[in-house]
Amino acid sequence: MHPVFALVDCNNFYVSCERVFNPKLAGKPVIVLSNNDGCAIARSDEAKALGIKMGVPVFQILNIIKAHKVHVYSSNYALYGDMSQRVMQTLTQFTPDIEIYSIDESFLDLSGFSSHNRTEYGRKIKYAVEKWTGIPVSIGIAETKTLAKIANRVAKKSKKSNGVLDLTASPFQDKALELIDVEDVWGIGRSYSRFLKENGINNALQLRDANDQLIKKRMGIVGTRLLHELRGLSCFPLERCPPPKKGITVSRSFKQAIETLDELLEAVAAYVSTGAEKLRKEHSVAGVLMVFLMTNRFNKERYYYNMTTIRLPVSTSDTSELIQYAHGGLIEIYKKGYLYKKAGVMFRDLVSETQVQTNFLDSIDRIHSNRIMQVLDNINVKMGSSTLKYAAVGLRGNKKWQTVFDHRSQSYTTNWNQLLEVS
DNA sequence: TCTGGGGTCCTAGGACCC
DNA sequence: TCTGGGGTCCTAGGACCC
Numbered sequence: 001m002h003p004v005f006a007l008v009d010c011n012n013f014y015v016s017c018e019r020v021f022n023p024k025l026a027g028k029p030v031i032v033l034s035n036n037d038g039c040a041i042a043r044s045d046e047a048k049a050l051g052i053k054m055g056v057p058v059f060q061i062l063n064i065i066k067a068h069k070v071h072v073y074s075s076n077y078a079l080y081g082d083m084s085q086r087v088m089q090t091l092t093q094f095t096p097d098i099e100i101y102s103i104d105e106s107f108l109d110l111s112g113f114s115s116h117n118r119t120e121y122g123r124k125i126k127y128a129v130e131k132w133t134g135i136p137v138s139i140g141i142a143e144t145k146t147l148a149k150i151a152n153r154v155a156k157k158s159k160k161s162n163g164v165l166d167l168t169a170s171p172f173q174d175k176a177l178e179l180i181d182v183e184d185v186w187g188i189g190r191s192y193s194r195f196l197k198e199n200g201i202n203n204a205l206q207l208r209d210a211n212d213q214l215i216k217k218r219m220g221i222v223g224t225r226l227l228h229e230l231r232g233l234s235c236f237p238l239e240r241c242p243p244p245k246k247g248i249t250v251s252r253s254f255k256q257a258i259e260t261l262d263e264l265l266e267a268v269a270a271y272v273s274t275g276a277e278k279l280r281k282e283h284s285v286a287g288v289l290m291v292f293l294m295t296n297r298f299n300k301e302r303y304y305y306n307m308t309t310i311r312l313p314v315s316t317s318d319t320s321e322l323i324q325y326a327h328g329g330l331i332e333i334y335k336k337g338y339l340y341k342k343a344g345v346m347f348r349d350l351v352s353e354t355q356v357q358t359n360f361l362d363s364i365d366r367i368h369s370n371r372i373m374q375v376l377d378n379i380n381v382k383m384g385s386s387t388l389k390y391a392a393v394g395l396r397g398n399k400k401w402q403t404v405f406d407h408r409s410q411s412y413t414t415n416w417n418q419l420l421e422v423s
Numbered sequence: 424t425c426t427g428g429g430g431t432c433c434t435a436g437g438a439c440c441c
Numbered sequence: 442t443c444t445g446g447g448g449t450c451c452t453a454g455g456a457c458c459c
Binding site (some may be wrong): 101102103104107186187188189190191192219222309 | 452455456457458459
């Protein structure tokens with residue numbers, strides 16, 4: 001029997017989250033910005049209609065923002081994460097066969113439903129999510145994940161489908177595929193779409209019917225699987241429980257460029273702190289630590305990037321220990337005389353904290369340091385993150401590297417001090 | 424002047440070994 | 442002048458995703 005997937009995708013998710021708590025934004029152009037209020041990363045339909053592209057730097061669209069009174073928000077990940085959980089919880093009420101694919105998308109397994117019930121069930125799901133969370137969603141249904149993605153896209157576009165489209169055994173499947181530009185197919189990015197267009201393949205239908213050898217030669221096994229998926233042969237099963245993370249990265253662009261090693265040491269200490277916190281939340285320890293720093297990547301003159309890899313003698317999630325190693329690495333790769341714009345740390349070779357390989361030369365009291373980390377995490381959870389932090393992060397406020405969010409909405413759902421006022 | 428962050432998978436090539 | 446072949450492991454870079 002063929003599997004059947006539904007892809008539930010929140011419409012303009014970050015914008016929709018802002019709208020839930022500020023209904024006046026309905027029907028108006030709204031955008032949400034990346035860190036440091038740098039780029040537009042979410043746009044309402046009205047903002048898209050104004051020609052605001054995904055990822056465009058804000059300074060390039062200031063005139064559009066002004067002329068059309070676009071509402072601008074800094075990103076508020078605490079809020080979006082919380083709203084995401086509510087949406088996913090609602091979906092779980094409908095089926096336990098769910099794969100949470102990203103902050104705003106889930107695949108559901110609908111194989112058990114007969115074909116004439118699926119659209120109706122999709123409508124029920126859509127209605128429930130909107131009613132219980134305030135977030136509008138679209139649902140695409142098909143035999144493979146790739147086709148479900150396409151169905152979802154058509155569902156969003158076409159008035160007739162009204163947000164839910166079942167493409168399984170549909171006489172309109174070819175028409176739907178024809179509507180989808182090849183660059184909008186899941187798995188086709190800039191480089192592949194250029195190649196495909198050079199070969200006269202412009203939409204999903206032409207890609208489905210393309211020559212296998214041509215695709216295989218340029219896109220390898222990835223391309224072959226993609227063709228299978230478009231032809232209705234499922235290659236990507238539903239992943240009910242996500243596999244454990246392979247790495248954790250924390251990196252930030254600085255608000256202002258910095259030159260001195262001292263400031264970089266502070267920034268890196270801060271990134272290690274958040275990373276180690278994430279590590280402990282996952283109950284993992286890292287075997288490898290990588291540190292990198294770079295100048296502005298858009299300035300080709302005087303560009304510098306460097307990275308170092310540190311194998312830790314004993315896998316750990318201890319903040320102060322990791323800060324020490326990271327500082328060692330940073331000193332190694334720092335070069336004087338550059339204007340640095342970004343730095344970061346990566347934890348790799350993660351394993352569960354229960355299976356740490358101890359080292360016979362290890363001189364650290366790990367039971368003691370584990371207890372300190374627990375106390376630290378507990379206080380920061382209860383009193384707000386970074387209530388307690390390491391001196392290495394720096395005590396002065398107003399740091400050049402610190403990320404800014406000048407247009408942030410309140411943290412309606414996650415902070416007691418900022419509950420929505422009802423008037 | 425101003426340009427996000429965090430992931431995964433695949434592949435090619437080098438190092439090393441027998 | 443001739444100077445193997447094959448396997449594994451690791452890494453860097455490319456491509457893609459949200």
